[in-house]
Every structure is written in structure tokens, then in C-alpha cells.
Amino acid sequence: MKHLLLFTFLAVCAVSASQGYSLYASNPMLNIAHTVKDHAVLKRDLIEDSAQCLKDLHSLFSNFSEVSFKVVDYSGTSINDPGKYYECESDENVTYCAAEMDFSPIVPGIKDVKQGFCIPSSCNNETFMAAYNFLKPFSDFPLPDLTKLSCNGTMEKSTYLYAGYSICGILVLIVIIATIYDIITEPEVENGYHIINDDIQKERGFLGKLLAGFSMKSNYPRLFAPVPEETKMLNGIRVLAMFYVILGHTNAFLPSMSFSVSNNIWFFSNVYFSFSFQFIEGGFFAVDIFFYLSGFLVTYSLMKALNERGKLNLPLVYFHRWWRLTPVVGFMILFSMGIATYAITGPNRYLIASNPDNMNRSCEKWWWTNLLYINNVVPFNPETFEECIGWTWYLANDFQFFLITPIIMFIYKKKKLAGLGIILFLCLASFASIVGITLHFNLSYMDGKYFNYLYVSPWGRITPYLVGQLTALYILHRGKFQVRKVVRSLGMTFGLIIMLVNIYGTYKSNEWGMIQKIFYFTFSRASFCCGLGIITVYFYNGYGGVVKDFLSHDFWTPLARLTFSAYMIHPMVMQIIYVSNASSVTWSPYNVSIDFVGFVVLSYFCALLLYIFVEKPFMNVEKVVLERFQFK
Numbered sequence: 001m002k003h004l005l006l007f008t009f010l011a012v013c014a015v016s017a018s019q020g021y022s023l024y025a026s027n028p029m030l031n032i033a034h035t036v037k038d039h040a041v042l043k044r045d046l047i048e049d050s051a052q053c054l055k056d057l058h059s060l061f062s063n064f065s066e067v068s069f070k071v072v073d074y075s076g077t078s079i080n081d082p083g084k085y086y087e088c089e090s091d092e093n094v095t096y097c098a099a100e101m102d103f104s105p106i107v108p109g110i111k112d113v114k115q116g117f118c119i120p121s122s123c124n125n126e127t128f129m130a131a132y133n134f135l136k137p138f139s140d141f142p143l144p145d146l147t148k149l150s151c152n153g154t155m156e157k158s159t160y161l162y163a164g165y166s167i168c169g170i171l172v173l174i175v176i177i178a179t180i181y182d183i184i185t186e187p188e189v190e191n192g193y194h195i196i197n198d199d200i201q202k203e204r205g206f207l208g209k210l211l212a213g214f215s216m217k218s219n220y221p222r223l224f225a226p227v228p229e230e231t232k233m234l235n236g237i238r239v240l241a242m243f244y245v246i247l248g249h250t251n252a253f254l255p256s257m258s259f260s261v262s263n264n265i266w267f268f269s270n271v272y273f274s275f276s277f278q279f280i281e282g283g284f285f286a287v288d289i290f291f292y293l294s295g296f297l298v299t300y301s302l303m304k305a306l307n308e309r310g311k312l313n314l315p316l317v318y319f320h321r322w323w324r325l326t327p328v329v330g331f332m333i334l335f336s337m338g339i340a341t342y343a344i345t346g347p348n349r350y351l352i353a354s355n356p357d358n359m360n361r362s363c364e365k366w367w368w369t370n371l372l373y374i375n376n377v378v379p380f381n382p383e384t385f386e387e388c389i390g391w392t393w394y395l396a397n398d399f400q401f402f403l404i405t406p407i408i409m410f411i412y413k414k415k416k417l418a419g420l421g422i423i424l425f426l427c428l429a430s431f432a433s434i435v436g437i438t439l440h441f442n443l444s445y446m447d448g449k450y451f452n453y454l455y456v457s458p459w460g461r462i463t464p465y466l467v468g469q470l471t472a473l474y475i476l477h478r479g480k481f482q483v484r485k486v487v488r489s490l491g492m493t494f495g496l497i498i499m500l501v502n503i504y505g506t507y508k509s510n511e512w513g514m515i516q517k518i519f520y521f522t523f524s525r526a527s528f529c530c531g532l533g534i535i536t537v538y539f540y541n542g543y544g545g546v547v548k549d550f551l552s553h554d555f556w557t558p559l560a561r562l563t564f565s566a567y568m569i570h571p572m573v574m575q576i577i578y579v580s581n582a583s584s585v586t587w588s589p590y591n592v593s594i595d596f597v598g599f600v601v602l603s604y605f606c607a608l609l610l611y612i613f614v615e616k617p618f619m620n621v622e623k624v625v626l627e628r629f630q631f632k
Contacts, residue, residue: 083116164338213620236551248283295468498531
């Protein structure tokens with residue numbers, strides 16, 4: 001066996017030598033082996049006073065052994081290669097290390113590369129770094145700079161971890177007790193749904209009602225409660241939009257969040273700009289669908305309330321919106337800082353363990369901006385993205401848009417033209433700001449500055465919300481009407497074409513001039529939602545045939561109620577799985593499809609747990625408290 005390993009090792013060295021510069025440059029451990037083996041200058045008298053790590057490296061590659069083969073074979077063999085993580089971890093003679101390297105002195109522009117090293121067990125962070133830097137000048141082939149090394153994958157338990165476990169434990173305990181309490185008091189059942197009658201309510205009292213609000217027995221059936229028929233078709237649209245978001249994030253996270261980027265990243269870069277790929281790239285419009293639906297539903301419900309009551313309790317309206325979101329947001333902040341960080345395994349765990357604060361620094365500093373829903377503008381740094389749980393930029397925008405909606409509805413109620421004028425003014429102001437910012441900063445599609453200046457900003461994302469408002473106002477003003485079959489077929493087709501043109505409009509966006517960029521950045525989101533608005537109007541009036549029936553099916557109802565929790569949890573699920581990846585990944589449509597289906601199932605399962613233990617119970621708490629103090 002030893003002779004076979006020796007032959008294999010020499011064969012590898014021979015082939016490597018024939019490949020020359022590029023192979024040695026991308027395989028630092030093989031380069032070290034070659035340096036020690038072939039350089040007579042590296043005699044033992046030069047290193048006899050050095051650390052044991054360097055002595056063992058010298059011994060391994062001067063006198064070949066089975067461990068020598070493992071050290072080379074288990075280490076990363078190319079750029080962004082974690083190596084054979086599990087094999088190295090399970091062998092007591094060697095130690096796994098994760099490194100960050102700078103290849104820019106060798107290959108310009110290639111920085112922040114991750115590499116896996118399997119080194120003798122006598123080595124640690126400091127001694128291997130010293131040995132690497134000692135051997136570097138003797139190498140025939142340039143070695144990249146070793147900027148960071150972590151040979152310890154153990155993370156110390158933090159306060160956030162214990163707090164996360166404690167909160168989860170308390171919530172689980174409360175839900176169990178509440179469910180038992182609910183079973184004992186046994187509310188009446190009508191049409192499959194639990195109805196708490198007045199006698200039981202009186203027996204329970206205020207604290208009993210609060211406790212019953214956490215009951216799994218009562219909360220789970222609420223997922224399937226019927227929704228108003230006129231807006232039922234929006235359930236299917238909401239869920240499909242959530243699927244679209246997960247698809248887009250799967251495609252984005254696969255090549256970027258693993259230990260290494262996709263090992264066919266150049267192929268991915270070419271596919272990215274192909275025409276067929278623009279459907280996946282268009283997943284960014286899924287968020288605009290959410291803004292449109294929010295604007296539509298908020299306007300629709302507020303105007304109906306105004307028409308029925310003539311007034312609104314504004315402080316209560318704002319508090320209800322804040323409370324509706326905040327328990328889940330607060331729980332996810334704590335979860336991301338504690339449990340999620342420590343759930344990561346694989347090579348990346350080593351780099352996280354060397355500086356766990358990197359995972360939590362943004363939340364430690366900026367958590368309060370998430371709870372105030374200003375995290376899309378604070379902190380504002382056009383060069384970096386420092387948000388705590390960054391995907392909640394959407395919630396910040398949505399909450400800010402909600403703040404102005406009741407005021408606009410009050411004005412519209414008093415004077416329609418004034419209300420419509422405000423909406424039109426906000427649209428024009430958004431268009432003007434996008435044009436000015438694009439010109440001033442010379443933005444390109446989806447680059448870093450575009451993301452910070454336009455993608456997450458309220459001035460860049462408000463138009464879909466305003467289109468949703470206008471659609472709701474039109475429906476409430478016009479009511480239901482009949483349209484000839486040819487007209488409605490043409491209208492719905494036209495709306496769909498508008499949406500598809502915007503989705504595929506990013507084709508060859510890397511070749512756009514300034515006029516094309518300004519036009520697309522300014523009008524794409526609003527026009528996309530105008531197409532959706534046309535379709536919504538026809539659906540509301542009972543048209544749409546099989547498509548409307550499909551989107552209105554009861555199947556979508558529980559999934560639609562889980563959408564908020566699914567949006568909050570799905571990036572965390574992806575992060576834990578992809579960051580824990582122990583090998584190089586290959587981007588392909590098939591891999592993306594398989595991962596997408598898995599993430600949909602996992603995300604909605606986790607969303608169900610989040611709904612049962614956090615979202616719905618705290619919605620019930622608000623209801624019980626408001627009823628107790630008779631707020632309306």
C-alpha cells in the first residue's frame with residue numbers, strides 16, 4: 001500500500017509539473033510539497049530551531065509516507081476548493097484548516113479566495129502560518145498570500161445562543177400548556193372551526209384568553225379559515241410570488257454562499273446574460289408583486305372601513321401594523337444571532353469560529369432600525385450593505401408606505417381629485433429621483449450602488465405600491481362591470497405581455513447605455529404592476545376562467561397565510577444549508593431546480609412552526625388586549 005501511495009504521489013507531482021504555473025498557483029499545498037521535496041537549500045539545519053509544524057512538514061515531504069499523501073490529497077486542489085473536509089476531520093494524524101487567500105499578486109483581480117488545508121496535527125493557526133510564510137520565498141511557483149487561517153472549528157457558546165434557546169423553550173412550553181388548557185375548556189366546534197362562546201370566554205377571564213391565544217389546537221385550524229371571495233384570487237398570486245422569490249434566491253445563493261463559489265462560475269456568468277435565464281433573473285419582480293398586493297389590500301380594507309365608519313383610529317391602525325410584524329422580526333433577529341450561527345457546519349464553520357462577531361456585528365449595532373422599520377435607510381452606506389437580516393429591507397419599505405396610506409385615504413374620501421393628485425405626485429417624484437440618481441452615480445443594473453441607492457430605497461420601490469392603491473380605488477369606485485369576451489381576452493393578454501416584457505427586458509443589460517438604463521430603472525416596476533393591475537381588475541369582476549379558478553382554489557389559503565413567515569425564514573434556511581456546504585458546488589438548471597423544490601418545502605415547514613409558535617399567538621394577544629380595554 002505504501003508503495004502504491006508513493007507511486008500515486010509521484011505521479012501527481014509529475015502531472016502537476018507538466019501543467020506548470022497555473023496548477024501550482026491554485027494548489028498551495030502541492031506547491032509546498034514540491035518546494036520541500038525539490039529544494040536542497042531546505043536542509044534540516046535551517047529549520048531545527050523552528051516550530052514543530054515546520055519540522056513535520058519538512059519530514060513529511062522529504063520522506064514520503066501515507067500522511068504525506070493525505071496532507072496533499074485532502075487539501076484543496078484548486079481556487080475556492082475546501083478539499084476533503086470530512087476525511088481530514090476524521091483522521092487523528094491531520095488537522096483541517098480553512099483559509100482565506102489573496103491571489104491578486106498572481107492573478108490580478110482574484111482576491112478573498114477560500115481554500116481548505118489538511119495539515120499535520122502538530123500545526124495550529126500560528127505555526128502553519130509561520131511555516132507557510134517561511135517556505136514561500138523558496139517556491140519555484142508563486143504562492144498566494146495567506147491572509148486568514150482558522151484551524152479550530154469550535155465556537156464558544158454566546159449569550160445570543162442561550163437567549164435563543166431560552167426563548168424557543170419558553171414559547172414551546174407556553175404553547176403546550178395553552179393547548180392543554182384549550183382542550184380542557186373545549187370550545188364549541190362549528191363547521192370545523194373552534195368557536196369560543198361567551199360563557200367559555202367569561203370562565204376563562206383575561207389571563208385565560210391570553211393563554212388560549214397560544215393554543216396550537218385553535219391556531220392551526222385558522223390557517224384554513226375562509227377568505228372574502230372577491231379577493232380570494234390574490235392568495236394564489238401571493239403564494240406564487242413567494243415561490244418566485246425563493247427561486248430567485250436559490251439561484252443567487254447557490255454560487256455565492258457555499259464555502260466556494262460555483263466551480264463553474266464562468267459558465268454561470270455566461271448563462272446569466274442569456275435570454276432564457278431572464279425569467280429567473282426576473283424574480284426581483286416578485287417583491288414588486290408583494291408591494292402591489294400590500295398597496296391594494298391596505299387601500300381596499302381602509303376605504304371599506306372609512307365608508308362603513310366614516311373615521312379611523314389612526315394610532316390604533318399604526319400600532320396594529322407594527323405589532324403584526326414586530327414579534328416575528330424580533331424573533332428572527334435573535335434566531336439569526338444565536339441559533340442560526342451555531343447551526344452552521346462544514347469548512348465555513350472554521351472561518352466563522354475565528355471571528356463569530358462578523359455574523360452578529362450588524363445586528364448588534366443596528367437591530368433597533370429593524371424594529372423601527374427604518375433599516376432600508378439607516379445605516380446608509382452606498383459601498384456596503386450592513387443591514388441586520390438584510391432581506392427585511394422589504395418590510396421597512398412596506399411599513400413606510402403604510403404610514404402615508406391612511407392619510408391619503410382620508411384626503412381621497414374628502415376629495416377624490418386631491419387624493420389621486422397626491423398619488424400621482426408621489427409617482428412622479430419617484431420617477432424623478434430614479435432618473436437623477438442614475439445619472440449622478442452612473443448606476444448599472446444590479447451593481448452594488450444600484451442595490452443601495454435604488455433597489456432597497458423607498459424612492460425606488462414605492463411605485464408598485466401606488467399602482468396597487470390605484471387599482472383598489474378603481475375597483476371600489478367602478479364596482480363590478482361586464483366586458484365583452486374579445487375585449488377582456490385582449491385586455492388580460494395585454495397585461496400579461498407587459499409583465500413578460502419587463503421580466504425579459506433585462507436581456508443584455510450588461511450592454512445598456514445610459515438612456516436604456518434610465519428608462520428601465522424608472523418605468524419597469526410601475527409598468528409591470530400596471531399589467532398585474534389590469535389582470536386583477538378582470539379577476540375581480542369574475543373573469544379569467546381556469547386561471548382565476550386555479551388562483552382562487554382553497555389550496556392556496558393556508559400557504560398564503562404562511563407567506564409572511566416563509567419570507568422571513570427562507571433566507572435563513574438557505575444560509576444554513578449553503579454555508580454548511582463541505583464541497584465545491586456546480587451551478588446548473590437542474591441543481592437550482594432540485595434545491596428550489598427542497599427550499600420551498602423546508603421554508604414552508606419552518607414557516608408553519610413560526611406561525612404556530614410566534615406569529616399567530618402574538619396576533620391573538622393584541623386582539624385580547626384591545627378587547628379588554630375596548631379599543632376599536
